Amino acid sequence: MRWSVATVAETVPQSAEVVSLYLDVVDWPGHLAGQHVDVRLTAQDGYSAQRSYSIASPPGAERLELTVARLDDGEVSPYLTTDLDVGDQLEVRGPIGGYFVWDAADTRPVLLVGGGLGVVPLMAMLRLHAALNHDGAMRLVYSTRTRRQILYRDEFDRLDSERRAVTVTLTRDDDPDWSGRLGRVNRQLLCEAGWSPDVEPRCFVCGPTPFVEAVANALVALGHKPDNIKAERFGPTAGD
Amino acid sequence: MGIVNRGFRGRRSQAGAETVPPGQYLVNDFPVLTAGPTPLVDLDAWDFTVVDETGAQAARWTWSEFRALPAEDITTDIHCVTKWSKLSTRWRGVSVDTLLDGIETSTEYVVAFAAGDYTTNLPLADVIDGQAWVTFAYDGIDLEAEHGGPARLLVPHLYLWKSAKWVRGLRLLDEDEPGFWESLGYHNYGDPWREQRYWGD
Numbered sequence: 540m541r542w543s544v545a546t547v548a549e550t551v552p553q554s555a556e557v558v559s560l561y562l563d564v565v566d567w568p569g570h571l572a573g574q575h576v577d578v579r580l581t582a583q584d585g586y587s588a589q590r591s592y593s594i595a596s597p598p599g600a601e602r603l604e605l606t607v608a609r610l611d612d613g614e615v616s617p618y619l620t621t622d623l624d625v626g627d628q629l630e631v632r633g634p635i636g637g638y639f640v641w642d643a644a645d646t647r648p649v650l651l652v653g654g655g656l657g658v659v660p661l662m663a664m665l666r667l668h669a670a671l672n673h674d675g676a677m678r679l680v681y682s683t684r685t686r687r688q689i690l691y692r693d694e695f696d697r698l699d700s701e702r703r704a705v706t707v708t709l710t711r712d713d714d715p716d717w718s719g720r721l722g723r724v725n726r727q728l729l730c731e732a733g734w735s736p737d738v739e740p741r742c743f744v745c746g747p748t749p750f751v752e753a754v755a756n757a758l759v760a761l762g763h764k765p766d767n768i769k770a771e772r773f774g775p776t777a778g779d
Numbered sequence: 780m781g782i783v784n785r786g787f788r789g790r791r792s793q794a795g796a797e798t799v800p801p802g803q804y805l806v807n808d809f810p811v812l813t814a815g816p817t818p819l820v821d822l823d824a825w826d827f828t829v830v831d832e833t834g835a836q837a838a839r840w841t842w843s844e845f846r847a848l849p850a851e852d853i854t855t856d857i858h859c860v861t862k863w864s865k866l867s868t869r870w871r872g873v874s875v876d877t878l879l880d881g882i883e884t885s886t887e888y889v890v891a892f893a894a895g896d897y898t899t900n901l902p903l904a905d906v907i908d909g910q911a912w913v914t915f916a917y918d919g920i921d922l923e924a925e926h927g928g929p930a931r932l933l934v935p936h937l938y939l940w941k942s943a944k945w946v947r948g949l950r951l952l953d954e955d956e957p958g959f960w961e962s963l964g965y966h967n968y969g970d971p972w973r974e975q976r977y978w979g980d
Contacts, residue, residue, distance in 0.1 A: 540976075540977040540978065540979050540980060541979075542781070544782060577862075577976075579781075579802075580784045580787045580789070581781050581782065581783050581784055581787070582783070582784065582787050582788055582789055583783055583785070586788075586789050587781070587789070587802075588789045588790070588804065589802045589862055590862060591861055591862065614789055614790040614804060618784065618786070618787050622786050622787070627784070627785075628782050628784075629782070629784060630781060630782060632977075635964060635977060636963070636964065637962075637963035637964045638814050638959075638960075638963050639814070748810065748811045748925070752811075752817060752925060755815070755816035755817070756816060756817070758816070759816050765815055765816045765818065765895060766815075766895075768815050768816050769814060769815060770813060770814060770815055770816065772810075772811050772812055772813065773810070
């Protein structure tokens, strides 16, 4: 798979540590909702480093959106989130990953469960669902630490509809103004904000490894078939 | 011809960084990457089988029989296609040479099969002669479920998705047959030193 040159068209801060990069990619072949790309940075002396990032933009979007969290001890993310300016170029190749993808031809209910930055590939699914005005029903359960760290909050307000429900839960209550859910994603929340196993929803779970382990196990315990649960984990280092 | 990212320096002071394949970086922890829930494996129902190219069962071990086979310690570097590498990891397991001992075959390919219908394909030549093991311990303790326990294939000279977690057996094949990730865009062979990550690499 060959590398393509991407030009930064816009950068948008999503929170204190998270930035969305909007890229113009020459000859982008298109992607499916849930896929990722490899990004390569090259220093003046030829040293290079690669990392993988999930695609937040839906298939068919004009620009490729990558949403990146700055890890202070990371090698690539500080450059992407801080140093990169509009007009700068970087190398990307993709799309990659043919499993953690939502097929819009599938009309079964969908449950998306995201932890922290794990919401990013789920955004591509939610946005595609909205763009298609899809007949099926999609529900997103999204957990993040604090209110200030909620990504895409304004967009959730716009996307939330009869067939698309977004539930946000905060795991650290630091805001007296927050009237939404509190606490980790557990069986009770998955029952209330998700689907009964009887309707056999397609489940997509993405987040840090302990989050995905806990949510996937909870879904299995609630009676969802393991075959219906697709997971994408990132470790403390793997999302760097 | 690539492009240069002005101001990017990278982290090249990593000890041991010279020993990782192109495009990889070193980690000290052990990230988990699995496509679905971690399966719970019942040791009483566990077995490991070798199926020959006719589809016949050529060998089978229960858990206790498997654990009675001669085992060896392996210290090796591992490389995940998602870019992380980990040096000098310590495993204990049964050599695939031991598992294939006495099985006459002229086939050239093998598919490892595992819980949840996961499969991965390999040339037979890559799993014999001390290159692959069915491991049951990591870093001195029983292999944890999230890392593939109770038993995981280890083929450290290829990207780690070839080292099937929760492995249950090997199927010998006359013709190569792409496995799970190999059918979803990942390279058929997966040599990290040639950076064979994806189709066409």
